[in-house]
Amino acid sequence: DGGITQSPKYLFRKEGQNVTLSCEQNLNHDAMYWYRQDPGQGLRLIYYSQIVNDFQKGDIAEGYSVSREKKESFPLTVTSAQKNPTAFYLCASSIVNQNTGELFFGEGSRLTVL
Amino acid sequence: AQSVTQLGSHVSVSEGALVLLRCNYSSSVPPYLFWYVQYPNQGLQLLLKYTSAATLVKGINGFEAEFKKSETSFHLTKPSAHMSDAAEYFCAVSGAYKLSFGAGTTVTVRA
Numbered sequence: 001d002g003g004i005t006q007s008p009k010y011l012f013r014k015e016g017q018n019v020t021l022s023c024e025q026n027l028n029h030d031a032m033y034w035y036r037q038d039p040g041q042g043l044r045l046i047y048y049s050q051i052v053n054d055f056q057k058g059d060i061a062e063g064y065s066v067s068r069e070k071k072e073s074f075p076l077t078v079t080s081a082q083k084n085p086t087a088f089y090l091c092a093s094s095i096v097n098q099n100t101g102e103l104f105f106g107e108g109s110r111l112t113v114l
Numbered sequence: 115a116q117s118v119t120q121l122g123s124h125v126s127v128s129e130g131a132l133v134l135l136r137c138n139y140s141s142s143v144p145p146y147l148f149w150y151v152q153y154p155n156q157g158l159q160l161l162l163k164y165t166s167a168a169t170l171v172k173g174i175n176g177f178e179a180e181f182k183k184s185e186t187s188f189h190l191t192k193p194s195a196h197m198s199d200a201a202e203y204f205c206a207v208s209g210a211y212k213l214s215f216g217a218g219t220t221v222t223v224r225a
Contacts, residue, residue, distance in 0.1 A: 004157075033212065040123060042204060042215040043158075050211070058212065090157055100146045100165050101208030105157035 002027045004106035006091050011111050013078075013085070021076045021109045023091035030096040032074035033103065036060060037088040046089075049074055050096055078111060086113045116141040116207040118188075120216035128224045133177075133192040135219050137205035140186065146208035147188045149179055152218075153201050161203075164188060175199070195223050 004025045013019045025032065031050045035043040045058030049068040063082025068074055078085045088110050092103040121136035139145055146165050150158040162173025169181045175198075179190045188205060200223045206213040 006157075009155075035215075040217055042217040045212050048212060056211070088155075092158075100163060101213055102148065102160065102163060103158075103213055105150075105159070107157045108155065110155065 004091055004093055004104060006089075006106035006109050009107065009109060011109060013111060013113050015113055016080045018077055018079050019085075019111065021078070021089055021091075021111070023074045023076065023106060024072055025074075025091075025093045025104075025106075026072060027093055027104060028071075029093035029104070030071070031094045032068070033092040033094070034058075034064070034066065034074070034076045035090045035092065037090060037108075043090065046076065085111055087111060115214075116143075116145060116209040117214055118147075118205045118207045118216040120203075120205050120219050122219055123217065124220050124222070126222045126224060127195045129197060130194050133190075133195045133199060133221065135190040135203050135205075135221070137188045137190065137216060138186050139188060139205075139207050141207055147179075147181065148206040148208070148213065149173065149177070149188075149190045150204045150206060150215075151175075151201050152204065158204065161190070195221075197223050197225065199223055 007022045033048040034046040047066045049055035065077045091106040118139045148163045149161040162171045164181045172178045177192045202218045202220045205216040
């Protein structure tokens, strides 16, 4: 079955450590996205990529980094510069030339900073 | 810029009662609108979408939503709530390069 796989589902990190969240899709979608979810705040866009080897900052990119070396993969690194990293992170993908903008989501990764 | 506002962060309904979740949008162009559902510790699943065809949109699990341009609204309804409808629901509007989401409404279903 086609879909988006995020790993790990749960992750614990000590303050000052970088951590990388994996996102892989086999939907053949061009665009991929990372959203952060906090209670009562909905989803906020961190980074997005519409094509391989290119990505753009979203609304809350500070303290995060991404890469897009392959169409199928869009890993997110939460760096030590992110002041409040504890959150639920969602990866999504979409068809670029589909003008509705519909997103397909992974199951999410919950990061907790100890 | 496009945005949505969901009215009410929590809704509690009895099993078998009407579910009504409110969403108002702001958009400078004709919008594409979406409702997603999220179960605990899971990703978001598309319930339905409005893409400028019929104003009454039917989705999965018995949900439907009506686009009202005059009221800039896209409220989600289900005639009869089921225990399995307990979840968080998000309204979203399509922008230039992303979906913008509302803050979410948590639905509790009472037996």
